[in-house]
Structures are given as structure tokens and as C-alpha cells.
Amino acid sequence: MLERAELVRSADPEQFNELVGQLNASIKAASDRQRQKLEYLKAYQLSFSGRFDLGIEAAKTLFENSTDIETKVQAGSLIVNSYAATRDFSEGLRYLNQMIGLVDEVGDPEIRHHAWAAAGSISNHVGQYEQGIRYADLMLADSPSARTSCFAGALRMEAFYNMGQLSGRETEVRTIIDECVGAGEPLFANYVRAYHARLMADRGDRNGAIVLLSQHLDEVEATKYPRVIGEVYATLAEAYLAAGDYEAADRFARGVMRHATAMASSAPLVTAHRVLYESALQRGNNAAALAHHINYFDANSAYLNEVKARALVYEQVLGETREKNQTIELLNRENQVLQLREEASALATRNTQLAIALLAVLLGTIAFWAWRTKRSQVKFQRLAETDALTGVSNRMDFSRRAEQALAYCSKDGEEVGLVMFDLDEFKSINDRFGHATGDWVLQEVAKVCSDICRKNDRFGRLGGEEFAFLLVGCDLPSSVALAQACRKRIAAIDTTSTGHAFAVTASFGVSGTRASGYDFLTLLSRADDALYQAKHAGRDRVRTHGLEADTTTVAAN
Numbered sequence: 001m002l003e004r005a006e007l008v009r010s011a012d013p014e015q016f017n018e019l020v021g022q023l024n025a026s027i028k029a030a031s032d033r034q035r036q037k038l039e040y041l042k043a044y045q046l047s048f049s050g051r052f053d054l055g056i057e058a059a060k061t062l063f064e065n066s067t068d069i070e071t072k073v074q075a076g077s078l079i080v081n082s083y084a085a086t087r088d089f090s091e092g093l094r095y096l097n098q099m100i101g102l103v104d105e106v107g108d109p110e111i112r113h114h115a116w117a118a119a120g121s122i123s124n125h126v127g128q129y130e131q132g133i134r135y136a137d138l139m140l141a142d143s144p145s146a147r148t149s150c151f152a153g154a155l156r157m158e159a160f161y162n163m164g165q166l167s168g169r170e171t172e173v174r175t176i177i178d179e180c181v182g183a184g185e186p187l188f189a190n191y192v193r194a195y196h197a198r199l200m201a202d203r204g205d206r207n208g209a210i211v212l213l214s215q216h217l218d219e220v221e222a223t224k225y226p227r228v229i230g231e232v233y234a235t236l237a238e239a240y241l242a243a244g245d246y247e248a249a250d251r252f253a254r255g256v257m258r259h260a261t262a263m264a265s266s267a268p269l270v271t272a273h274r275v276l277y278e279s280a281l282q283r284g285n286n287a288a289a290l291a292h293h294i295n296y297f298d299a300n301s302a303y304l305n306e307v308k309a310r311a312l313v314y315e316q317v318l319g320e321t322r323e324k325n326q327t328i329e330l331l332n333r334e335n336q337v338l339q340l341r342e343e344a345s346a347l348a349t350r351n352t353q354l355a356i357a358l359l360a361v362l363l364g365t366i367a368f369w370a371w372r373t374k375r376s377q378v379k380f381q382r383l384a385e386t387d388a389l390t391g392v393s394n395r396m397d398f399s400r401r402a403e404q405a406l407a408y409c410s411k412d413g414e415e416v417g418l419v420m421f422d423l424d425e426f427k428s429i430n431d432r433f434g435h436a437t438g439d440w441v442l443q444e445v446a447k448v449c450s451d452i453c454r455k456n457d458r459f460g461r462l463g464g465e466e467f468a469f470l471l472v473g474c475d476l477p478s479s480v481a482l483a484q485a486c487r488k489r490i491a492a493i494d495t496t497s498t499g500h501a502f503a504v505t506a507s508f509g510v511s512g513t514r515a516s517g518y519d520f521l522t523l524l525s526r527a528d529d530a531l532y533q534a535k536h537a538g539r540d541r542v543r544t545h546g547l548e549a550d551t552t553t554v555a556a557n
Ligand SMILES: Nc1nc2c(ncn2[C@@H]2O[C@H](COP(=O)(O)OP(=O)(O)OP(=O)(O)O)[C@@H](O)[C@H]2O)c(=O)[nH]1
Pocket: 389, 422, 423, 424, 425, 426, 427, 428, 430, 434, 435, 436, 437, 438, 439, 442, 463, 464, 465, 535
């Protein structure tokens, strides 16, 4: 029913009213969208029946509140048309500006075309003919129905006529008339027919023009639409005047004036006064000619003022729109600036975070490399200090540590002993059982001797098969006792795990700080002397240096 009502709304007002009545009765069953459609049709009904103020009010409510874009655009189009009909062009243009941006979102082509038709019509009304043509062309490029082609064609012709560019378009004019007739739109067919008649008269075919319009005069009058009647009558009046039929010219001119209230400040009214004036003048009725000329002058001034006023209205609304758009643009820019600022601050935060992360990575890398370097240093230092075969201090490390300990003990006179020993006949072990067995012996010796060391004692391999102890806090007898203990442990080494059974012995030389002082090299050299004596005395024994030698010598076993 809604669709049917929409279809017949302009062509069959009676059926339309009936359908709206029925729809009103069944409103309870309607969906939201259907309700809005019905509201639109009721607004249309009000405007169509001449109650424009009520129609506009209802359409405005719908335009503001409708959630359905199609109904919104339909309501907008109705507002624009109604304001144009009541000659409130400024309000019409304001609503056009609000509505026209929504048209592209409308799916139904009929509704789109209706909106563009309203836009084209009001554009022509305010003298913006190029815009009128543009809207008409949008309709023609959008697969128009015959009815839409008729509307669009009429808009184009109206614009071209008013721009003085109608000549040469006779074929197009004929086609449009045919389209309007075919679409069952006598009003528009006759409106364009008036332009056709003008074109014919312009090229000298006044009779043709008169015949064309006269043939359809009943049809024109049946439309009851003053604008069309005015155009047709004015064209006929002009044609009859040019043809010298003053009576007929006067008749049609007066016919225009019968509709004067609906035609105020219009081109047909100006034409009508001019025809009456010229007709009177041609017939020598100067008094009447003067009276008509005054009327003609007034009508022309009023018309020109109206044209100017409409152009001003357009400029004013255009200015308002620009201002509004500029404000919107300004707000958009401000928004953009705010957005950019936010982005910049987010970027700065991200940069800071990145910098912190980078720094952390850098510090981590530095720490890692520092740790690795330190570890390598420690490793190299240990390697540099350790004898690779036995794992005890090497000569260099032993000497350094011994010197440190001696320097420390020398301060408070604490006694220190130095025990040096050398394996006996070691060459013969190597020779008899091989170098690997010799190495094994060196490792075993280092192990048994390390085991008897106290916490502060130092033990090291001086080189080859030569080892030494530095005994902090040990006088000479204590040092000799440790040497003896060590000698016994060496002699007790069980070599059978090497596959050979042989004896391992060592000869010991002992020196002490009480007799030799705290100089390491002196102590070492004196222990070495004692060791030499031990070797000389038959090996596997302990000897002390110097005077103490006889008292502390302990024989082997
Ligand atoms: N297997 C092994 N042999 C070594 C090592 N360092 C030195 N030697 C050997 O130790 C032997 C030392 O021999 P000598 O200096 O003649 O002394 P010796 O045979 O112990 O005789 P005396 O000291 O007089 O009892 C040499 O044959 C060296 O080659 C080592 O690290 N491993």
C-alpha cells in the first residue's frame, strides 16, 4: 500500500488520499520504517493540497528525526519543493544544503532523482541555471525512467531558455515533449511545449507556434497550474502580437493576468503587460498604451527586483554555507592538530621507551662483555699461575705468594720455613717406565704433598721434578717435621696402578727465616744447598741449611 501510494501520489490524488487513509488505519501493524514512510506521505499530502506550512512542519520533524536515510532525503526534497512553492527560497536552499550530501547514500534511484529534481528546480528558481543543468544531468546519467527523463529535460530547457541558449535545441525539445507525453506528464509536456513554440516563433514560424500551443490549450488549462498556463498564454500572446492579431494577443495577455496573484513578479506577467502595451500602441490607442506601459514598467521592475532578490538569496545562503564549511574545516584542522599532538607525544613516549630499551641492551651488552672479559682474565690468570700438569702453583705464582707472605711476616718477626724437595733418580723412572708414568708420579707427588698443607702454607712446583713449601708460622723443627711427613708420604706412593712397581723417593732441603732472614731468594738458595746435601748424602732424606744441619738432620726411614 505504501508503494502504491508513493507511485500515485502526484498522478492520482484521489487514490492517494484513499490509500493514506487506509494506511493510517493499519498503522499498528507497521514497522518503524513503514511508519516513517507514512509520515512522509502525510506531509506530502499536506503540501500537495496547498497547506505548505503544515506540510513543511511535518517534513521537518521527519527530516530531523528519521533514522531511515531514504525517508530523510524524501522529507528533505519535500521541504525544498515546498519552500520553493511558497517562494521562501532562502529556507529552501538551506535545507537543500543539508539534504543534498545524503543523496549519494540513497539506494532507491526514484528517491535520488526526486531529490536532484528538487535541487535543480530551486537552482533554476534562484537563477543558478548551470547548477540546474548539473542536477538534471545527474538524473540523466543515472539510468532514468521516462518520467525522470521528462523532469530532467524540462529542467534543462528551463535553464537554457533563461540563459538565452535555447536556440538550436529544437530536436532535444521535441524529444523531451515526447518523453513527457509518454510518461503521462501533461504539465511538463506543455511547459516544454511553450519553449518549443518560442523557438518556432523566433525562427519566424509564428503560425506554427500558435497552432502547436492552441492544439493543447485544453490540456494546459486542465492542469490548473498557473506557471504553465502563464507560460503558454504569454507565448501565445507574443506570437499573436507578432502575427498582427491584436485581439487574440490581448486575450491571452489578459489570460495571464487572471492568474496575476499566482504569477506575481514573473516573466509571463511582464510579457503580458508588454503585449497589451504594444498592441494598444499598434492600434493607435495611445492613452491605453501609456497605461499599459506604466504597468509594464512596474511589472518589469518588480520582476527584475525579484530576479535580483533571488540571486541575493542564493549568494547569502552560499555565504552561510561557506562560513559553516569553514567553521567545520577549522574544527577539523583543530582536531587534526590535536591528533597530531597526541601522535607526537605518543611518538616521544615510544622514542623514550626505545632509548631506554636501547640503553638497557647496551648496558646489558657491556655488562656481558665485562663479565666475559673478567672471566677470561680470571681464567688466564689461573692458567698463568697454575702448573698445567699437577694443578698446583707454578714457580712464578709460588715465588710471588712466598714473597708476599715473607714481607708480611717480616713485619712482626713471625718465623717462616722453606722446604724444597726434588724426586730421586726421576730420569730413570722416565727412562724405565716411560714419560707418561713419570707424569703420573709428578701428579701423585703433588697430590700427597698438597694434602698435608695447612691453610696458610704455600706449595708449588718449581720446575721439572722440583717442588717447594713455604710454611708460615713454622720454625725450623716444625718445617723439618713437615718435610719428613711429606717424604714419608712420597715414599708410600703405590705405583702398581701404572702397571709397574717401583719406589718413589725425594730428597729435602730446609731453610728458615731465623737463620736466613726474610729474603725469598736467599731462603730458596739455602734450601737448595741443603737439598744438594741430602742428595749427596744418599737421597730420600731431609737436610737443613747451615748450623742447624747436624741437629735437625733426620735419616731416611
Ligand atoms: N715425565 C716427566 N719428566 C720430566 C718432567 N720435567 C722434567 N722431567 C725429567 O726429569 C729428569 C730429571 O733428571 P735429572 O735432573 O738428571 O735428575 P734425577 O734423574 O732425578 O737425578 P737426581 O736428581 O740426581 O736424583 C729429566 O730426565 C727430565 O726429562 C716432566 O714434566 N715430566
